[in-house]
Amino acid sequence: MSSAQTRNLIVLAGIWAVLLLAPYWMAPLGGYTALATRVLVLGLAAMSLNFLLGFTGVLSFGHAAWFGLGAYGAGLTLKFLALSTPLALVAGILLGGICGGLLGLLIVRRRGVYFAMVTIAFGQVFYYIAFQWSSLTGGDDGLRGFSRQPLDFGLFKIDILSEPNNFYYFVLFCFALAVGIMGFVLRSPFGRTMIAIRENERRSRFLGIPVERHIWIAFTMSCFFMGFAGALYALVNNFADPRGLHYSQSGDFVMMAVMGGMRSFWGPLLGAAVFVVLQDYLSSITVNWMSFVGLLFVLVVLFFPRGLLGFLQRSRA
Amino acid sequence: MTQLLLFNVTNGLIIGAFYVLMALGLSLILNLSSVINFAHGGFLVIGGYIAYTITPYLGFWGALLVAPPLTAIVGLVVERVLIRPLYGRDPLYSLLLTFGLAFMIEDGTRFIWGAQGKPVTIPPYLSESLSNDLFFITGYRLFMVAMVIVTVALLFVLLRYTRLGIRIRAGTLDLETVAALGINVQRLRSLNFAVGIFLAGLSGVLAAGQLGLEPTMGTGLLMPSFIAIIVGGIGSLPGTLAGGLLIGVASGLTAVFFPAASEAVIYVLMAVVLLIRPRGLFGEEGMMS
Amino acid sequence: MSEAINVLEIQNVTKRFGNLVAVRDISLQVAKGEMCAIIGPNGAGKTTFFNLISGFFPPTSGTIKFDGHDITKLATHQRVIRGMARTFQITEIFPELTVFENVRTAAEVAAGYRLRPWVNRAEAAQIHQRVEATLKLVSLEAKADRLVGELSHGDQRASEIAMALALQPHLLLLDEPTAGMGDQETYQITQLIHRLHRDSNYTIVLIEHDMRVVFHLADRICVLDQGRMLAQGTPKEIAANETVQAAYLGNAA
Numbered sequence: 032m033s034s035a036q037t038r039n040l041i042v043l044a045g046i047w048a049v050l051l052l053a054p055y056w057m058a059p060l061g062g063y064t065a066l067a068t069r070v071l072v073l074g075l076a077a078m079s080l081n082f083l084l085g086f087t088g089v090l091s092f093g094h095a096a097w098f099g100l101g102a103y104g105a106g107l108t109l110k111f112l113a114l115s116t117p118l119a120l121v122a123g124i125l126l127g128g129i130c131g132g133l134l135g136l137l138i139v140r141r142r143g144v145y146f147a148m149v150t151i152a153f154g155q156v157f158y159y160i161a162f163q164w165s166s167l168t169g170g171d172d173g174l175r176g177f178s179r180q181p182l183d184f185g186l187f188k189i190d191i192l193s194e195p196n197n198f199y200y201f202v203l204f205c206f207a208l209a210v211g212i213m214g215f216v217l218r219s220p221f222g223r224t225m226i227a228i229r230e231n232e233r234r235s236r237f238l239g240i241p242v243e244r245h246i247w248i249a250f251t252m253s254c255f256f257m258g259f260a261g262a263l264y265a266l267v268n269n270f271a272d273p274r275g276l277h278y279s280q281s282g283d284f285v286m287m288a289v290m291g292g293m294r295s296f297w298g299p300l301l302g303a304a305v306f307v308v309l310q311d312y313l314s315s316i317t318v319n320w321m322s323f324v325g326l327l328f329v330l331v332v333l334f335f336p337r338g339l340l341g342f343l344q345r346s347r348a
Numbered sequence: 349m350t351q352l353l354l355f356n357v358t359n360g361l362i363i364g365a366f367y368v369l370m371a372l373g374l375s376l377i378l379n380l381s382s383v384i385n386f387a388h389g390g391f392l393v394i395g396g397y398i399a400y401t402i403t404p405y406l407g408f409w410g411a412l413l414v415a416p417p418l419t420a421i422v423g424l425v426v427e428r429v430l431i432r433p434l435y436g437r438d439p440l441y442s443l444l445l446t447f448g449l450a451f452m453i454e455d456g457t458r459f460i461w462g463a464q465g466k467p468v469t470i471p472p473y474l475s476e477s478l479s480n481d482l483f484f485i486t487g488y489r490l491f492m493v494a495m496v497i498v499t500v501a502l503l504f505v506l507l508r509y510t511r512l513g514i515r516i517r518a519g520t521l522d523l524e525t526v527a528a529l530g531i532n533v534q535r536l537r538s539l540n541f542a543v544g545i546f547l548a549g550l551s552g553v554l555a556a557g558q559l560g561l562e563p564t565m566g567t568g569l570l571m572p573s574f575i576a577i578i579v580g581g582i583g584s585l586p587g588t589l590a591g592g593l594l595i596g597v598a599s600g601l602t603a604v605f606f607p608a609a610s611e612a613v614i615y616v617l618m619a620v621v622l623l624i625r626p627r628g629l630f631g632e633e634g635m636m637s
Numbered sequence: 638m639s640e641a642i643n644v645l646e647i648q649n650v651t652k653r654f655g656n657l658v659a660v661r662d663i664s665l666q667v668a669k670g671e672m673c674a675i676i677g678p679n680g681a682g683k684t685t686f687f688n689l690i691s692g693f694f695p696p697t698s699g700t701i702k703f704d705g706h707d708i709t710k711l712a713t714h715q716r717v718i719r720g721m722a723r724t725f726q727i728t729e730i731f732p733e734l735t736v737f738e739n740v741r742t743a744a745e746v747a748a749g750y751r752l753r754p755w756v757n758r759a760e761a762a763q764i765h766q767r768v769e770a771t772l773k774l775v776s777l778e779a780k781a782d783r784l785v786g787e788l789s790h791g792d793q794r795a796s797e798i799a800m801a802l803a804l805q806p807h808l809l810l811l812d813e814p815t816a817g818m819g820d821q822e823t824y825q826i827t828q829l830i831h832r833l834h835r836d837s838n839y840t841i842v843l844i845e846h847d848m849r850v851v852f853h854l855a856d857r858i859c860v861l862d863q864g865r866m867l868a869q870g871t872p873k874e875i876a877a878n879e880t881v882q883a884a885y886l887g888n889a890a
Contacts, residue, residue, distance in 0.1 A: 215754070215755075216754060219753060219754045219755050219756075220745045220750040220751060220752075220753045220754075220755075220756060221751065221752055221753060221754060223738075223741070223742050223745060224742070224745075224746065224751050226731075226734070227731055227734075227742045230731035230732065230733060230734060231729055231730065231731050231732070233725075233729050234729040234730060234731065234800075236713050236714050236717075237691070237713060237714075237717055237722075237723055237729065238714075238717060238742065238743050238746050238747075238800065238804065239714050239717035239718045239746050239747070239751075239804065240714060240746055240751055241714050242714070245751075248752075294733075
């Protein structure tokens with residue numbers, strides 16, 4: 032095994048060690064397990080977005096729509112259909128992914144600024160629907176009246192509602208599943224075409240890659256992952272919020288990816304951690320925390336566009 | 349029924365006029381510099397608040413005259429310092445920047461002027477209605493529409509006949525060639541941005557008189573402006589004009605029959621346009637692709 | 638009498654942009670293993686002609702046949718799949734990937750793996766082999782692990798050619814392969830193209846401004862001027878052609 036591969040393995044092991052032991056090292060640092068759970072879920076969302084943004088080079092600024100749809104899908108399932116956590120997750124995944132895939136068909140022929148604008152606008156459509164259809168979604172107050180159900184394995188049950196650690200490990204398991212698939216795809220021949228498209232779309236076309244089709248596939252995949260993250264998020268708070276669909280939420284996800292490093296696989300997770308912690312901290316000390324978040328956006332864009340990990344990871348194997 | 353129809357269609361036209369003013373500014377900036385200015389609503393708010401601050405000294409008309417140019421100056425500074433470094437880069441970054449800027453402006457205005465809505469006094473002779481039947485056609489509303497018409501006309505004159513205007517139009521089509529002709533592209537972008545922000549500031553002053561003034565008023569107008577541009581066709585100013593009016597009127601008409609759906613209809617319109625004519629009503633094929 | 642099918646058959650192709658006629662009624666046949674050079678003054682329509690062949694846009698009128706099939710209506714990537722590979726005047730490569738990764742992408746697409754979630758060990762080994770062989774052909778095996786964006790101009794062009802070769806093309810379209818190169822690099826690329834033509838028997842159509850390259854390498858030269866085909870023939874014939882001399886060769890190329 033080459034030294035680069037060994038190094039990658041060690042880094043990977045380190046990351047998983049940190050994640051697996053989070054409930055234990057967070058407490059002494061003043062954190063708490065629920066915070067870690069939140070970071071995991073938002074990190075998954077940011078990584079799902081980055082699957083499209085950082086690895087295919089396509090800017091969707093309305094991706095929170097699929098996140099929100101996932102949340103509502105899960106919440107509505109638990110509230111009206113069945114008291115089953117796995118079913119809720121599947122519902123969220125499907126809702127986010129299928130709606131995303133359909134929209135993708137409409138807009139994938141355009142790129143750049145036009146694409147970004149249309150994704151923003153369409154994201155807002157879903158926000159608006161969630162807001163207005165209050166009989167179903169609870170409107171501005173959000174969807175309530177459901178909670179995550181214990182995992183029933185037949186012989187035994189795991190309570191993930193009242194035990195924060197249990198829930199954390201459940202989310203970590205889901206996270207690992209999603210992230211594993213993502214990594215697998217990125218390393219596959221298809222994944223390499225995604226990266227090719229990011230690097231040079233014209234050259235990709237002139238290699239025989241049907242660029243629009245591949246972008247659509249990558250887009251749809253990222254929507255499925257996004258739906259998954261959203262469904263998990265609904266479980267985190269036992270609550271689904273129309274604000275989760277708003278373009279400002281999309282902006283947050285993009286910022287997490289950029290802050291952590293768009294070109295790196297784990298960057299968005301790091302970005303999510305920093306963003307969540309910062310936001311929590313700021314909102315507790317000042318009422319004008321929003322302007323500081325805005326300032327953060329401006330500073331990162333002007334001075335740290337490659338993000339934290341991009342900063343470190345300049346030379347490659 | 350006619351009364352109701354007239355009321356809502358007039359409302360629709362008036363709000364459409366606003367959308368047009370906002371969307372034109374957004375469109376100018378988008379077309380030349382490929383920047384999606386999320387902070388456009390913020391500049392509208394700044395325009396309104398500057399007007400509010402000046403009114404005690406210069407009166408309503410003075411504020412109307414002075415606030416938009418002042419807002420444009422703020423826009424110039426922002427462009428020069430924050431946006432110019434990003435032109436060569438992926439449009440992602442200018443998007444994020446204006447996005448963050450929007451937050452800063454909203455909170456900033458809240459910080460300076462407080463979160464409470466501020467009253468804006470308009471001259472009494474403007475607030476009178478045309479007649480008892482047409483109570484909703486106040487002098488102010490007529491005045492607003494007149495202002496928008498005049499401004500749009502002036503804008504088209506600017507673009508058609510002045511040197512700056514011709515350069516902006518040329519730059520929108522082919523910035524490289526414009527640069528090769530020796531024209532200072534940096535300055536062109538700045539001036540273009542300033543014109544766009546001028547329009548936003550003007551919208552702010554007019555809106556303040558109609559809707560009242562508070563820090564979040566810009567965001568409500570931002571999304572419809574986007575949609576006006578998409579519906580009308582990205583890259584086409586006449587398209588933006590048509591788009592803005594169209595969605596305003598559509599919204600007004602819907603309010604007559606399905607009041608709850610009057611906001612939703614503009615999204616539906618956008619979806620329909622994207623389905624059957626993705627380039628927009630007046631858009632060019634291949635624009636922005 | 639069976640006639641060998643021409644690799645490329647272009648018949649009366651015209652391209653209009655509004656009122657501007659960029660390419661006017663051009664016909665060209667390229668046989669297998671032939672090297673055909675397209676020359677002409679700036680603005681003669683050479684790049685537009687190339688773009689028509691590679692499918693950047695469709696012709697206003699006329700037909701294009703590739704390996705006997707009518708491809709006039711086909712999109713770019715479809716032509717590539719049928720065996721047309723192209724390089725560009727401004728090198729189009731994947732700058733932040735290594736040379737190996739650049740060529741591997743091409744090889745995988747050519748092998749039909751572009752939608753695959755994974756390849757088995759045998760397939761991966763085969764691809765690896767193919768990439769190595771291609772790199773050897775362009776003399777880049779030593780630089781396989783370097784980022785293409787960091788290489789010299791000449792090496793970048795060689796990488797681009799390697800990518801084209803990895804597609805196992807029936808036709809190589811080279812757009813000004815020596816553009817922007819100094820003498821040494823021009824020599825290297827010229828040698829490479831020569832090897833590809835003589836030793837590996839590739840069918841090549843290239844646009845070139847450098848007359849030394851053209852007259853040294855080409856079997857046939859086509860001279861374009863103002864969108865029209867001025868003359869076609871062997872290097873000797875073209876050198877002797879007075880119309881051509883007047884239009885083009887008279888000026889320092």
